[in-house]
Amino acid sequence: MIEITNLSKNYGTKKALQNLNLKIEPGKIFGFLGHNGAGKSTTIKTLVSIHNPTSGTVTVDGLDLAEHRQEIKRKIAYVPDTPDIFLQLSATEYWDLLVAAYQLDRDAVQSRLQKLITLFDMNFHVDETLSSFSHGMRQKAILIGALMTDPDIWILDEPMQGLDPQAAFDLKKLMQDHAQKGKTVIFSTHNLDTAEQLCDELAILKKGQLIYNGSVQDLLNQHENKTLEQVYLEMAGRSDSKIMDELEGGGHE
Amino acid sequence: MNKQQLKALLSVNLRLLNPQATNKYREKGKTGSALTRRLIGNFLFLAIIFVLFYGMSMMAADMTKAPGLFTYFVALFLILGISQSMTGIANVFFAQKDLQDYLPLPFSERDIFASKIIIVTINIFPFTLPLLMLFAITGVYAKIPIVVAVIMALVLFVIITLLIELGCTFVVLLLSKTKFFQKHQQMILNILLGITIVVAVVGMMFLNNQMDSGSSGIRTFPVIGLFAPLFNLLVHPLAMGSIIHWIVLFVVTIGLIFLLKKSVVSSLMSQMINVNSNVEKAKVKSKRKRSTSLAGSLRSYNFKLLAEPNLLIQIFSNSILVPIVFIFSFSFSGISSELGIKWLGVFFVGGMFMSGITMNQSSLISNLLSLDRDNFEYISSLPISKKYYLKNKFFFGFIAQLLINAILIITMGFVYNFGIVMSLSCILGSVWGSFLAGQYYFYRDYRLRLTNWTNITELFTRGGGNLMMILIMFIVMIVGLLILGAYSFMIIAVSKPWMTNGVVAIILILVSFFVMNHYKNVFWKFLD
Ligand SMILES: Nc1ncnc2c1ncn2[C@@H]1O[C@H](COP(=O)(O)OP(=O)(O)OP(=O)(O)O)[C@@H](O)[C@H]1O
Ligand SMILES: [Mg+2]
DSSP: OEEEEEEEEEETTEEEEEEEEEEEOTTSEEEEEESTTSSHHHHHHHHTTSSOOSEEEEEETTEETTTOHHHHHTTEEEEOSSOOOSTTSBHHHHHHHHHHHTTOOHHHHHHHHHHHHHHTTOGGGTTSBGGGSOHHHHHHHHHHHHHHHOOSEEEEESTTTTOOHHHHHHHHHHHHHHHHTTOEEEEEOSOHHHHHHHOSEEEEEETTEEEEEEOHHHHHHHSTTOOHHHHHHHHHOOSOTTHHHHHHTGGGO | OOHHHHHHHHHHHHHHHOHHHHHHHHHTTOOHHHHHHHHHHHHHHHHHHHHHHHHHHHHTSOGGGOHHHHHHHHHHHHHHHHHHHHHHHIIIIIIOTHHHHHTTSOOOHHHHHHHHHHHHHHHHHHHHHHHHHHHHHHHHHTTOOHHHHHHHHHHHHHHHHHHHHHHHHHHHHHHHHSHHHHHSHHHHHHHHHHHHHHHHHHHHHHHHHHOEEOTTSOEEOOOOGGGHHHHHHHHSTTSHHHHHHHHHHHHHHHHHHHHIIIIIIHHHHHHHHHHHHHHHHOOOOOOSOOOOSHHHHHHHHHHHHTTSTTHHHHHHIIIIIHHHHHHHHSOOTTOOSOOOGGGHHHHHHHHHHHHHHHOOTTSGGGTHHHHTTTHHHHHHHSSSOHHHHHHHHHHHHHHHHHHHHHHHHHHHHHHHTOOHHHHHHHHHHHHHHHHHHHHHHHHHHHHTOOSSOSSTHHHHTSTTHHHHHHHHHHHHHHHHHHHHHHHHHHHHHSSOHHHHHHHHHHHHHHHHHHHHHHHHHHTGGGOO
């Protein structure tokens, strides 16, 4: 279980995250929703040790993240929000790096790796450098790496971005299977259909603050006869409601 | 230390260090560990070439009879090594964005640190390996059995390399501990590296001034006291004083290693991460007036490109430091300050060559287009004339280059007493020379444009790499000196100097016409 307590993160004077409290349980798919800049990636980057929190704590299975980084990192696979990392390496070299990082046995993961490569249709590209890949191919290469190491906790920042429909479908299936095995899947998305389809539990962020935490079903029950899209837009909605009309109506005088 | 992790990290860093060779081997179908082996082989080859390059000049003299020359070489390579190592540390630890990418992975911090420091050490080998050579040659000349001499040289070399690295690491680490540094990281690093470069330059000038040209024309050097013990260590290893010096060296080195291990490595990564994540928060509060003209916007955009961490340092060290080493290795002694007007042409041509030496593949003008990354393609889609855009960029880089040359020439003018008129002529020559050479390098950047680089050094090593750069500089230098020599001789020998000057002027005009026409035909013509 992951417990986030009073977590805040400032970038300089900008408050990107304020006093976040969350419990993320294994066996469920946990989704982050929120407008651009709401703080989803900031939360995720704190969980995966990219950022140190300004204040607050994170514990994973009872261990304090600040004190047991190495141990905890080995339990986590992370897919970043932009796949532009390690561009100089070939896909295989990148996976080799991960094998070494997680101290796995190359031969032991080989068959899983091969299946993932085939699943994501990347057989012809394994020796090409990531820099020569299209956006979606980079995303696939990084997903394959994360899924290959297969630790208990998956943390995926907008993982479907750029994937073709087949790959997105397969990924969703893999995420469900992983949660079904009693493990943890955390992801962020802008796609409300995906959220509705996948998430057992939701956290909605708005300007660095948590405005909803609970199951999708509860949320829909609270607002009868509304779709998730309608509910979400109401909650996270914009500050100036007339702006759209102005833009389309009077804006062209 | 985990061997599996360290090995993986090193092979990644090896690719980052040498992207150009990496790409070359990839095209030949090498990947994975085969590629790593080739890169190591490639690196060894380069190191050997470097050693031979410098070693030749050392071989020639019997160092045991010239302790002054020995200490001169030690000082020279130490200065170069230290400044290179500062740059390396700043680059590898503070500029490489890959640190962020490692963070979520379960690498031990110590291995990340080790892999980086090893890379930094490799980075200074071109400047430290000649020291190894120097030590070995000196030992051999001192009639010490070859095997013993080589072992002694190796030990001394390792100690010196360690001392350089440890010293620099401490400086950077101590700095990074302070709040002030965390706030103004880039500025302080720039200043620090600036100081190193200035020290290197001043040091080199000082060394050159120490050099007496004896009546026989052979250069002799006074012994530099600080390094004299090193000389004695190698020549009389068993003397009492030498043994004490050996012990002191060992103790100091081991002490430093111990200190580093105890105090720093543990807190190092978190410190680095702190420092690095602080960079992001640095808010860009642009108080600059919003410019309304396209030229104005482009200029301020080009200025912002310079904010790339370490770009300026790299440019300055490559455009100033390396040329200065060359310029001062050939000394211009005996230039009279009362040169007649007939020498103007010689200085003009001198200025042109000067610009040929200071402009190279790491100059701003040779990288400006690649600095655009993906912006360039995007800009091509905008309703701006591409030719206008490129011309604007060219002149931006050209002016930067002019500033560098002007500063160098004015400094040289003072040191060697050229006088104002000759300095001006030299500066004008460098203006014209930079314009012509700029055509080549600007077009080269266009041809070899890289948009997806992650570390600025990838840009500098496009094409022939560093070795090629130094080789070209060397050739330009030699050819330049020959031509200048011939020109000067003609000025003195021919009774009517205006004839010589006239011929040179005609040649210059023809060459200029040819160069400009060439780049107009292969490059500028095709835009729009
Ligand atoms: N490296 C950074 N430096 C400064 N500010 C940052 C940085 N990263 C994020 N921020 C700020 O923190 C806030 C939250 O950003 P975050 O990346 O967490 O948003 P997000 O919810 O992931 O948005 P998106 O849907 O666009 O990915 C934003 O206001 C952003 O400007
Ligand atoms: Mg995000």
